[in-house]
Amino acid sequence: MNSTMDDYSFCISNQGKDDQCKDKKEEQLFLSFPRYCGMSRDDLLTHNSIDPAIRLIDSWPFWPSPVVILVGPSGSGKSFLASVWSAKSKSTRLDNISKSLDSILIDTPKPVLLEDVDRLDFSDTKLFHIINNVYQYDSSLLMTARTLPVSWEVRLPDLCSRLQAATVVKISVPDDDFLEKVIVKMFADRQIFIDKRLATYIVQRMERSLVFAEKIVDRMDDLALSRGAGITRSLAAEVLKEVQQCD
Incomplete structure (x- = not known):
C-alpha cells in the first residue's frame, strides 16, 4: 500500500447478489470521496x-x-x-x-x-x-x-x-486492543474523534483485519459526509450489516 488518494468500493454487485447489495453498490457510486491514507513511519502504531x-x-x-x-x-x-x-x-x-x-x-x-x-x-x-x-x-x-x-x-x-x-x-493476527487503536487513529486522521467504546463495538463485530477496518472506517466516513450526519453506533451497525450482506 502506498501513500495515495484511495477510494474503496467494497460492496461489489455480482450476478446472484441480492437487490439490497445492488442498491448499496449504486449508492456507493455517488458516495466515494478521495482521502489521504497516512502510510509513513509516524503512522505506525506499536503493539x-x-x-x-x-x-x-x-x-x-x-x-x-x-x-x-x-x-x-x-x-x-x-x-x-x-x-x-x-x-x-x-x-x-x-x-x-x-x-x-x-x-x-x-x-x-x-x-x-x-x-x-x-x-x-x-x-x-x-x-x-x-x-x-x-x-x-x-x-x-x-x-x-x-x-x-x-x-x-x-x-x-x-x-x-x-x-x-x-x-x-x-506478524500475528491483530488482537482487539490493537484494532481498536487502529480504528481510533483512522478516524483521527480524518479529523474525526470517536469514543473508544464505538471502536470496541466495531471490533467486536468485524473481521480481524487491518484492511477490513479501513474499509469500515472509509464507508462510515463516506455515509456520514453524504448525509451531513455524525459518526454514531447506529451508523456503524448499518455499515457492518451492509458489509456482511455484500461479502
Whole structure:
C-alpha cells in the first residue's frame, strides 16, 4: 500500500447478489470521496503483534541478513511495513518475478521489495538471481508472504539454501486492543474523534483485519459526509450489516 488518494468500493454487485447489495453498490457510486491514507513511519502504531517487524524495519540497513521475509496473515500489516521500508530504502518494487527481469536488477545494488511471494507463480531461477544480486552488492531484499518459506513450492536446491539463510519475522493476527487503536487513529486522521467504546463495538463485530477496518472506517466516513450526519453506533451497525450482506 502506498501513500495515495484511495477510494474503496467494497460492496461489489455480482450476478446472484441480492437487490439490497445492488442498491448499496449504486449508492456507493455517488458516495466515494478521495482521502489521504497516512502510510509513513509516524503512522505506525506499536503493539506486541507487530513490534518485532517494526524494530527490524527501523534497523535497516543493519539487518542480521541481506534477505528478510515478513510472514503474516492477510490484513496483518505486512504491506504497510513494506511500504515504510520501501520509502526509507528507496527500493525497487517487483510486482511479478515470473515476467522477464530487467537487467538493471542484476547489475545494481539497489534494494528490492517483493510482496506476496507465496501467491506468485514465480520462477525459482529468477528469484535465486535476485537474491544473489542482493548478496553480491551487499544490498537488501524484503519479501512478504502469508506462509513460511518452507511451505513454498521451491525445487531449486540453491534457492532453498538462500531462503533458509533469510531472516523470517512473523506478524500475528491483530488482537482487539490493537484494532481498536487502529480504528481510533483512522478516524483521527480524518479529523474525526470517536469514543473508544464505538471502536470496541466495531471490533467486536468485524473481521480481524487491518484492511477490513479501513474499509469500515472509509464507508462510515463516506455515509456520514453524504448525509451531513455524525459518526454514531447506529451508523456503524448499518455499515457492518451492509458489509456482511455484500461479502
